[in-house]
Amino acid sequence: MKKSRHPFLLLLTVAFCMEFFLTGTVCYADTEAKEVGNLYALSAVLMDGDSGRILYAKNGEEKRPMASTTKIMTCILVLENSRLDEAAEVSAYAASMPKVRLGVQPKERYLTGDLLYSLMLESHNDTAVVLAEHVAGSVEAFAALMNEKAEEIGCKDTWFITPNGLDAEEETKEGIWEHSTTAADLARILRYCISESPKREEFLAITGTPSYDFSDCDGKRTFSCRNHNAFLTMMEGALTGKTGFTAKAGYCYVGALKRDNRTFIVALLGCGWPNNKGYKWVDTRKLMEYGLKNYTLHPLSEAAKPSVPEELPVENGQSRILGEMREVPLVCSQGEDRQVLLKEGETIEVTYEGATGLSAPVKRGETIGRLTYATEGWIWKTEDITAKEDVDKITFDWCLKQTVKRFAAG
CATH class of the missing domain: 3.40.710.10 (DD-peptidase/beta-lactamase superfamily)
Incomplete structure (x- = not known):
């Protein structure tokens, strides 16, 4: 059998294995x-x-x-x-x-x-x-x-x-x-x-x-x-x-x-x-x-936030003008700012998940999306993005009323 040319390397490997299995x-x-x-x-x-x-x-x-x-x-x-x-x-x-x-x-x-x-x-x-x-x-x-x-x-x-x-x-x-x-x-x-x-x-x-x-x-x-x-x-x-x-x-x-x-x-x-x-x-x-x-403690507010839409279009939503696309304003349910423990090099990542468009009806306070504050998978806080107002769905009666108003105004 051919002897190893690296006896020290062999001993080091054995020591590693013993450390692994014994401890x-x-x-x-x-x-x-x-x-x-x-x-x-x-x-x-x-x-x-x-x-x-x-x-x-x-x-x-x-x-x-x-x-x-x-x-x-x-x-x-x-x-x-x-x-x-x-x-x-x-x-x-x-x-x-x-x-x-x-x-x-x-x-x-x-x-x-x-x-x-x-x-x-x-x-x-x-x-x-x-x-x-x-x-x-x-x-x-x-x-x-x-x-x-x-x-x-x-x-x-x-x-x-x-x-x-x-x-x-x-x-x-x-x-x-x-x-x-x-x-x-x-x-x-x-x-x-x-x-x-x-x-x-x-x-x-x-x-x-x-x-x-x-x-x-x-x-x-x-x-x-x-x-x-x-x-x-x-x-x-x-x-x-x-x-x-x-x-x-x-x-x-x-x-x-x-x-x-x-x-x-x-x-x-x-x-x-x-x-x-x-x-x-x-x-x-x-x-x-x-x-x-x-x-050390860091405020959640110091984290960089992603772009969050201020309003979203609502398909089939009633609007002031017949045929106009209705948009609903959004509001973030920001709670009290919190201090969280972070190690040097750790960061607070804020991600947004939510709809890009809505379909009527939409209720005020309805959750549209969510901001999540996290560090390496640990979730510190979530903030709901909600609709600021109601948006009713377009109906035949509503269309009829809008048509009558248009002729009356003309």
Whole structure:
């Protein structure tokens, strides 16, 4: 066999293949990946918290277990479906949950609002079940609410089984489903919690509290909770976040930051296993700093607009003079100017799609066309182009009246 004349080239090729197959990372000219640098997380996403646009992703659509980051969904559903002053009773099943737990006992009663601090600051698993059973009657019914909300938010690759994030599987008609999400979906859920939910202010207040003390409803037991979200004091503008860990999920995290009117969300799944608890903070800082450094706000109004017709001809439309082509004026439904996050080199492209001519009848306010503002396929905004007035269709009676008027005038 003829020996290779380029042994170094052969070794380089082998090293490339090993990197590809062992890490699952494709080595191509990915500008964002190079600028962000290596991440510990198996799946990661940086999202624009205002628009929902994903600014960076590493395996962002890969399904993985998410551990206690699940509890952000539990928290927002409890806030939306109960009052903070309601008393929730502990079941034997809730009391049997494994660590980490508050240590509640069957038949004890606690205020829902107090338990939410236990849920989000200390990540207690028994508390999650108490709240789920209080809201929906059972864990299974609460999980159904979680999945309904996930679908409503736009999460297509998320499936909830437990309210606390413990690893779980269940068999359905479609097959075996695992308690799992994607980094992209997890970021979408937190975005809902902090910007879209009617209970967003309450969510931020609870998750941003450094510590909280409370008692059961009978005043027999007292508890102290401390917030374990180190990100809150790690970066200026940190808003909220939730940690998570199971043996299967590894360390997970989702958090949000707001600075200079820009909101960024980071979601991490599979970000190391013991003894690498700090990896998630390294990745979170790296992604947040990437967003802060590279993305700035730009008004949509700065985009160059295409030529849009001011009026369009209307066939068979009634006009002031018999036989004259009627034209209908158009109006653009311009909304309030928005600021959007763009990276250097990105632009806002505005395209127009609409009719070049109309046929009567035309109704005032009828949509004739549409302006679309977009960046690399992400749609920021659409503006409808509508008819400014009615145009009735020519009829025999109308023609007769116009003819009579013409003879009368002559």
